[in-house]
Amino acid sequence: MALVRWSPYRDLMNIQDEFNRMIDRFFGRDFFGDLESISTEVFYPAMDVKETKDKFIVTAELPGMKKEDIHIKFQDGALILEAERKEEKEEKDQNYHRRERHYGKFYRSFLLPTKIQADKIEAKYKDGVLTIELPKAEEAKPKEIEVKVS
Secondary structure: OOOOOOOHHHHHHHHHHHHHHHHHHHHOOOOOOOHHHHOOOOOOOOEEEEEOOOEEEEEEEOOOOOHHHEEEEEEOOEEEEEEEEOOOOOOOOOOOOOOOOOOEEEEEEEEOOOOEOHHHOEEEEEOOEEEEEEEEOHHHOOOOOOOOOO
C-alpha cells in the first residue's frame, strides 16, 4: 500500500470539478459546446428594484430593444414587464463561429409590498436602460408621529 500525501487544494479542485459536471448534466450541454442553442433560449435581463421613502424604482438593462417591443403593466399590486428581442435576419454564405446574444421573449413580474399610485407610474427608456418609477400611495408612506409631553 502506497502512502499518498494529503493535499487540501487537490480536494477542493475535485469538488469544483464534480460541481461543474453536475451543472453540465443538469443543463444537458457543456457551456462551451452547443452555443447555437443558447441564443434562442429564454433570457432574463439584469434588473434592479430599489425603494426610497416616496417610490420604488425598477431599472432593467434592455440593450438593442425598440420601445415598441417593451410592454409594462401594473395589475393587482404587481409590476409586469414583457418584452421581445427580435433576432436579426441571417444572411446566406455566413457561418457563426460564436453566438452568445440572446433573442426571444421574456416576462418578469414583481409584487410590490405597498400600495402604488398607478396613475402616476412613469417609464423612461434611454441608452438601452429602462427606468420605471412607481410612486407610493400616501397611506403607504411612512408617517412620523409626534410625541406629546404632558
